[in-house]
Amino acid sequence: MQVTALPQDPAEVRDLIRRGVVNETTAGMAPGRVQANLVVLPGEMAFDFMLFCQRNPRPCPLLEVTEPGSFEPTRLAPGSDLRYDVPRYRVYRDGELEAEVPDIADYWQDDLVAFLLGCSFSFENALIRAGIGMRHIECGTTVPMFITDVQTEPAGSLSGPMVVSMRPIPRGQVVRATQVTSRFPAVHGAPFHIGDPAAIGISDVTRPDLGEPVEIKDGEVPVFWACGVTPQAVAMNSKPPFMITHAPGYMFITDAVDEDYAVL
């Protein structure tokens, strides 16, 4: 099904995802609505992860946390079901990717807590409205992501490197891109780093660790934003016994409106 032929209503898109009719990346779906990264952990790890998010708000901006055992995020998407409404999930055990699955009904436990984190799709919409092109969207590819040598602030048993996404921005638009994304701290906010990839431990900016490469043209600067895939790098580093996430690019679509998350 073509993204352009999909309904605009987020609940209707979630229903198509739940029924398996839609199973691709959610980029461009339900335009103007907040999409979210998902992390699901057993209750005994929930405090540590929440502490981790509090200490690392740029990669992990918390939008909603469910009560233990509840799979319905009642604030951002009443009536939804986090066991089915993401097109693709990843299941980790002891830090190893065990499975990639279209639903997590068989994995659900009564003590699980679900965390929804802000996603860069929200600020990309704002950048596009400001006339700043997004190369990976123009190319129809997944944004390039890099595991940096910058360590997150540890919390309890959780620690690991920060993951960033990269977008090439024409030199004359870098300040504007910084201003526009600064308005959205709840969805990663301002750039984490502008320019020299080596300064944050990226040895080859043409070879991302996740997603797909994009060309950096003459006169463009690589600009890096903190990325909501960071918890997956932390999982691989800290090896929690059990953890479920979305698959990169396959997000949870909420009812919330992007612009409502702008601070000014």
Add this chain to the structure above:
Amino acid sequence: MQVTALPQDPAEVRDLIRRGVVNETTAGMAPGRVQANLVVLPGEMAFDFMLFCQRNPRPCPLLEVTEPGSFEPTRLAPGSDLRYDVPRYRVYRDGELEAEVPDIADYWQDDLVAFLLGCSFSFENALIRAGIGMRHIECGTTVPMFITDVQTEPAGSLSGPMVVSMRPIPRGQVVRATQVTSRFPAVHGAPFHIGDPAAIGISDVTRPDLGEPVEIKDGEVPVFWACGVTPQAVAMNSKPPFMITHAPGYMFITDAVDEDYAVL
């Protein structure tokens, strides 16, 4: 000791507080430094309270959370000791105020978690720099606070009404006051309500529930901000078995700089 004669360095002020030399409200101390509301809870309540803060970021903007058992907020004030460095504490049991004490050494337990929340002193400095006078500071009184009829978003066992502080603002400066405080979401941010006190359940704006009254002059509008005393109203409502807070106005002084918490 006169506030004006105090050292500017936050660590030196904390040392005077720790030794009992300074034991008054911290308004005006260590100018330009972030002051914080304190909430201390046993580990088994920590997740619920953190969830409460995530759902109620305006009254409860989390600045730092300590690891269970630790009384040192290593990020905001390395070397400090939360058992001694607040001039006055309140101890609650089952929602009842049991004691007001100058230190909590005798109450400390290995499972306690300390939460530091943003405080209005930070945005008041910004308002004063913008030429907007603070009546309660001019009068040398504690800001008037009101328990509203607006309910916070519950989390686990915690629920209760939102507490707001009130400042009279000349009609022509209300928009500017909104802009200035919008820059500081980590310290309560934009006003919660402008004008009619009855709209948020305040029957008599001259009789605050906490703090002291201030005059609202002709041509001034009462402007209300979410207040970090809200957890104390929630404690009285939800009756957690054990909870320690600062006494209103007697804050924890951090090393952090107010302006670093501005979003733009």
